[in-house]
Amino acid sequence: MAKRIEVGGLNVYYGDFKAVEDVSMTIEPRSVTAFIGPSGCGKSTYLRTLNRMHEVIPGARVEGKVMLDQQDLYATGVDPVAVRRVVGMVFQRPNPFPTMSIFDNVASGLKLNGVKDRKKLTAVVEQSLQAANLWNEVKDRLDKPGAGLSGGQQQRLCIARAIAVEPEVILMDEPCSALDPISTLAIEDLIEKLKDRFTVVIVTHNMQQAARVSDQTAFFNLAATGKPGRLIEMGPTKQIFSNPNEKATEDYITGRFG
Amino acid sequence: MSVLAANKPAYDGQTLDLSGKSGARAFKNTLATVLIVLAFAVALIPLLWILWTVISKGYSLLFDANWWSQSQRGVTVRREGGGAYHAVMGTLIMGLITAAIAVPIAILGAIYLVEYGKGTKAARAVSFMVDILTGVPSIVAALFVYAVWITVFGFNRVGFAVSLSLVLLMLPVVLRSTEEMLKLVPDELREASYALGVPKWKTILKVVVPTAFGGIVTGVMLGLARVMGETAPLLILVGYSKNINLNPFDGFMGALPTMINQDRTELALEPAADRVWAAALTLILLVLALNLLARLVARFSAIKSK
Numbered sequence: 001m002a003k004r005i006e007v008g009g010l011n012v013y014y015g016d017f018k019a020v021e022d023v024s025m026t027i028e029p030r031s032v033t034a035f036i037g038p039s040g041c042g043k044s045t046y047l048r049t050l051n052r053m054h055e056v057i058p059g060a061r062v063e064g065k066v067m068l069d070q071q072d073l074y075a076t077g078v079d080p081v082a083v084r085r086v087v088g089m090v091f092q093r094p095n096p097f098p099t100m101s102i103f104d105n106v107a108s109g110l111k112l113n114g115v116k117d118r119k120k121l122t123a124v125v126e127q128s129l130q131a132a133n134l135w136n137e138v139k140d141r142l143d144k145p146g147a148g149l150s151g152g153q154q155q156r157l158c159i160a161r162a163i164a165v166e167p168e169v170i171l172m173d174e175p176c177s178a179l180d181p182i183s184t185l186a187i188e189d190l191i192e193k194l195k196d197r198f199t200v201v202i203v204t205h206n207m208q209q210a211a212r213v214s215d216q217t218a219f220f221n222l223a224a225t226g227k228p229g230r231l232i233e234m235g236p237t238k239q240i241f242s243n244p245n246e247k248a249t250e251d252y253i254t255g256r257f258g
Numbered sequence: 259m260s261v262l263a264a265n266k267p268a269y270d271g272q273t274l275d276l277s278g279k280s281g282a283r284a285f286k287n288t289l290a291t292v293l294i295v296l297a298f299a300v301a302l303i304p305l306l307w308i309l310w311t312v313i314s315k316g317y318s319l320l321f322d323a324n325w326w327s328q329s330q331r332g333v334t335v336r337r338e339g340g341g342a343y344h345a346v347m348g349t350l351i352m353g354l355i356t357a358a359i360a361v362p363i364a365i366l367g368a369i370y371l372v373e374y375g376k377g378t379k380a381a382r383a384v385s386f387m388v389d390i391l392t393g394v395p396s397i398v399a400a401l402f403v404y405a406v407w408i409t410v411f412g413f414n415r416v417g418f419a420v421s422l423s424l425v426l427l428m429l430p431v432v433l434r435s436t437e438e439m440l441k442l443v444p445d446e447l448r449e450a451s452y453a454l455g456v457p458k459w460k461t462i463l464k465v466v467v468p469t470a471f472g473g474i475v476t477g478v479m480l481g482l483a484r485v486m487g488e489t490a491p492l493l494i495l496v497g498y499s500k501n502i503n504l505n506p507f508d509g510f511m512g513a514l515p516t517m518i519n520q521d522r523t524e525l526a527l528e529p530a531a532d533r534v535w536a537a538a539l540t541l542i543l544l545v546l547a548l549n550l551l552a553r554l555v556a557r558f559s560a561i562k563s564k
Contacts (some may be wrong), residue, residue, distance in 0.1 A: 085455030
């Protein structure tokens with residue numbers, strides 16, 4: 001598991017508006033890559049093109065290539081549903097399914113894709129909750145609604161749900177921005193653990209978080225409001241935070257703007 | 259900073275006016291409260307009045323076992339006796355056939371409007387038609403079915419024809435309420451499901467509709483309650499029968515609204531008047547029972563999944 005993502009010359013449009021321009025990068029397997037940058041610079045939009053999630057929004061389209069190992073995710077005949085089975089996603093706000101129990105939430109990806117074998121489901125649910133550092137907190141109440149957990153637990157539930165379908169890549173769109181510092185720490189520990197098995201990509205507004213959890217950091221910026229966002233530079237997190245090549249990166253990281 | 263703060267006096271000596279006692283504002287507040295409570299009471303009066311009238315005049319016959327087991331066969335307006343079994347069954351049969359036809363169309367239509375057709379010309383056209391259908395009076399719906407079912411196709415006046423016209427009345431109510439409920443389901447849930455590699459149709463079936471299920475059931479019940487009390491389609495499309503007829507495709511059929519209408523002409527006669535009020539109360543109870551049943555179903559299905 002865990003695959004390399006190679007992006008080449010990617011443009012993202014919402015209708016006529018160009019939201020992201022000419023992004024090329026390589027995301028290494030079994031590592032954490034962080035996207036940082038000011039609001040509106042297109043990092044979330046770009047993240048969503050990595051599992052074709054942007055297509056949910058009418059009028060959104062891309063130009064360019066996204067290769068998962070040797071396969072182009074945008075080649076003709078590629079089903080976005082199949083893409084999302086191998087590239088999972090965790091969202092900004094915890095979004096467990098309100099009609100489902102904790103167990104069913106974690107099992108939902110498998111169940112909704114036709115897995116009925118109870119033994120397998122039970123095993124996967126336990127493994128996934130273990131992997132999401134949530135098992136000990138919920139093992140006695142798996143049949144209780146997932147929406148009854150605290151925000152941080154809900155987010156870990158969502159991560160468990162995402163890893164239960166055994167994806168190659170996990171995309172995280174500001175997974176801690178709605179959480180308190182303790183829950184954030186729990187998620188960060190979890191991300192550290194997840195990179196042993198998955199390729200993890202995380203969008204964050206919290207630069208300390210990027211510095212703490214990521215191996216590679218990509219800095220996005222936009223020239224002005226209404227202009228498309230661009231990838232300014234990308235490199236090992238240590239280098240980006242200590243000795244960036246670009247002036248804009250340094251300004252952003254030291255808090256001079258954004 | 260902290261040194262400066264420490265050197266500042268603890269208080270600046272000024273007292274702010276925090277009493278907030280403004281006579282005019284307090285008066286306006288009281289006035290508004292009184293008006294709102296009054297409006298509530300005024301709205302409640304007719305409801306309680308209706309309930310009181312119907313219950314007090316109609317309850318006695320409902321305790322008679324015959325009421326629930328016999329028809330009005332051979333009972334004249336001057337005679338006591340007989341029951342409303344034929345009318346209850348007629349109302350239920352026609353109502354359930356109506357629901358069986360209207361609910362799937364309405365729910366699928368609402369799913370199309372919210373999940374698939376958003377912003378398209380087709381969706382706007384459907385939405386507009388539903389708005390028009392909402393405003394169609396029941397007698398017009400009945401005449402339309404009469405024109406098609408009886409005049410064009412040459413069928414007889416039967417219970418099923420009534421159901422067809424009631425579908426036209428129930429459809430927009432259920433479709434609109436289902437649409438509103440589906441709109442309330444947050445997009446984040448849909449995205450969470452898509453991100454698991456679940457196809458759109460399955461997301462709608464297993465995530466969106468279950469989340470909105472309680473609201474959809476309420477809408478269905480509102481629609482059903484509306485059509486079960488309709489009288490014009492019954493008068494036009496099926497004659498009133500005092501006998502028990504459980505076949506919606508053959509012959510006249512009793513129904514509670516037409517049973518009320520039948521005895522209404524002789525309201526001065528006590529047996530007839532009793533039956534009118536009892537039938538009215540039965541209709542109210544029937545709708546109430548269906549409502550309770552639907553709530554139980556909704557609650558049961560919610561607990562089961564929790």
